[in-house]
Amino acid sequence: MIMERRISENGNYVFGGADTVELAKEYGTPLYVVSEEIIKKKCKEIRENFLFKYKDVKAAYASKAFLNLAICKIIEREGLYLDVVSEGELYTAICADYPMEKIFFHGNNKSRCELELAISKDVGRIVVDNLYELEMVNDIGRKMKKKPKILYRITPGVESETHKYVVTGQRDSKFGIPLEKDIIFKALKLGMExxxxxxLGFHFHVGSQIFDNTSHVMATHRVMDLIREAKDTLGFITRELNTGGGYGIFYTEGDREKPISYFTDAIVEKVIEKCKEFDLPLPTIIIEPGRWIIGEAGITLYTIGSIKEIPGIRTYASVDGGMPDNPRPALYGSKYQALIANKADRDADKVVTIAGKCCETGDILIWDLKVPELESGDILAVLNTGAYNYSMANNYNKIPRPAVVLVNEGYCEEIVEREKYEDLISRYRIPNHLK
Ligand SMILES: Cc1ncc(COP(=O)(O)O)c(C=O)c1O
Incomplete structure (x- = not known):
């Protein structure tokens, strides 16, 4: 979905009904701005084209993409489940009173402490990644007199066309139980005993920012073979199949975002086809997109500071944020589109490179961005920063994390306060001998 660009009468970029230049003035920059309307639109698409279309399906929001108390409330109201991957994410959901039975708890190295919290709170599903974890979950269950419901994360052994740091379904992966029979059936037999x-069943996640449904379909095919063999060999009936997320969104030219049904129809059809072929009962099918729900719902506003022209080479325009609030360009070479928010009605006939303020040559947010004539003080709006920006933000160079403002037509409110310098040093201690 490429959002149409709205411009105010005075030429400012309008996002979620709010004049972004006014937002920058009121809340300062850098600033994350999140549109409630876009999140709701995405959830509606999931409801209409997946949840209401098929019987016995569920959709979870992968909270690692962007999580705070307000987002938990929105996701809960939209009727989605929540995928968490650490005690910190679980704690956030607990503080937001998120229904614990609607939580999927993932992670390849959950600690005993994390599992104890999850099991004591009766989270809906623990997605067990390995045998070490299985033993721990069973032991904690025994001590707490509980019987947690679990899925096994399996490694389906399929490759996806995306950045190598975000492919997860290939055999050589830190995630999940390999499909070699002696390994997966041993795990299954133990779990049954x-x-x-x-x-209850299985989970796979093939990777992130994927535009082609082939890897999802191939992984579904493999897991259906496993489901049949599990029934034939161990009499195990699979009741749930969680197929992960990974659906790609538009960032820049060449990114061809697909409707949710492009992925979900193909997954569901494959499950139905294989269940018929193997005479198996249909399991509940679960999806858990993160980026697809939140990515386009966010933008980041910056103020342009120094503008340096190197004759015959390039012009660098530096902003007041960079890799601490958006590590993705430095980490994955991710590309973004952006515009000058206070000159949104002008022709973009110059080319500049947007540099962050960190003491790192690699802190470049966007290479060769087309902009109108730039001046220091202009406001840059980087688009589609809703996913894996705030959640990956850090304090490199002791730069405080920006605030997050939630906007909707005629409404805007801070949902995360800007960090202060006091926050940055609040846990530092000086040993006695240095006082
Ligand atoms: C288990 C699992 N589910 C869902 C997701 C969400 O992925 P995306 O944001 O690409 O949809 C991830 C991302 O890493 C994941 O690891």
Whole structure:
């Protein structure tokens, strides 16, 4: 979905009904701005084209993409489940009173402490990544007299066309239980024997920012073969199949975002086809997109500071943020589109490179961006920064994290306060001998 660009009468870029230049003035920059309307539109698309279309399906929001108390509330109202991957994410959901039975708890190295919290709170599903974790979950269940419901994360052994740091379904992966029979069936047999776990099925996640449904379909095919063999060999009936997320969104030219049904129809059709072929009961099918729900719902506003022209080479325009609030360009070479918010009605006939303020040559947000004539003080709006920006933000160079403002037509409110310098040093201690 490429959002149409709205411009105010005075030429300012309008996002979520709010004049972004006014937002920058009121809240300062850098500033994350999140549109509630876009999140709701995405959730509506999921409801209409997946949840209401098929029987016995569920959709979870992968909270690692962007999480705070307000987003938990929005996601809960939209009727989605929540995928968390750490005690910190679970704690956030607990503080937002998110229904614990609607949580999927992922992670390849959950600690005992994290599992104890999850099991004591009766989270809906624990997605067990390995045998070490299975033992721990069973042991904690026994001590707490509980029987947590679990899924096994499996490694389906498929490659996806995306950045190598975000492919997860290939055999050589830190995630999940390999499909080699002696490994997966050993895990399944143990899970079936243990008294304090209830094994419901399987989970896979093939990667992130994927535009082609082939890897999802191939992974579904492989897991359906596994489901049949599990029934034939161990009498295990799979009741749930969680197919992860990974659906790509538009960032820049060449990114061809697809409707949710492009992925979900193909997954569901493959499950139905294989269930018929193998005479298996249909499992509940779950999806868990993160980026697809939140990516386009966010933008980041910056103020342009120094503008340096190197004759015959390039012009650098530096902003008041950079890799601390958006590590993705430095980490993955991710590309973004942007515009000058206070000159949104002008022709973009110059080319500049947007540099961050960190003491790193690699802190470049956008190479060769087309802009109108630039001046220091102009406001840059980087688009589609909703996913994996705020959630990956850090304090490199002791730069405080920006605030997050939620906007909707005629409404705007801070949902995350800007960090202060006091916050940055609040946990530092001087040893006695240095006082
Ligand atoms: C298990 C799992 N589910 C869902 C997601 C969400 O991925 P995306 O934001 O690409 O949809 C991830 C991302 O890493 C994941 O690891």
């Amino acid at each position: 243990y008294e304090n776990v209830e094994v």
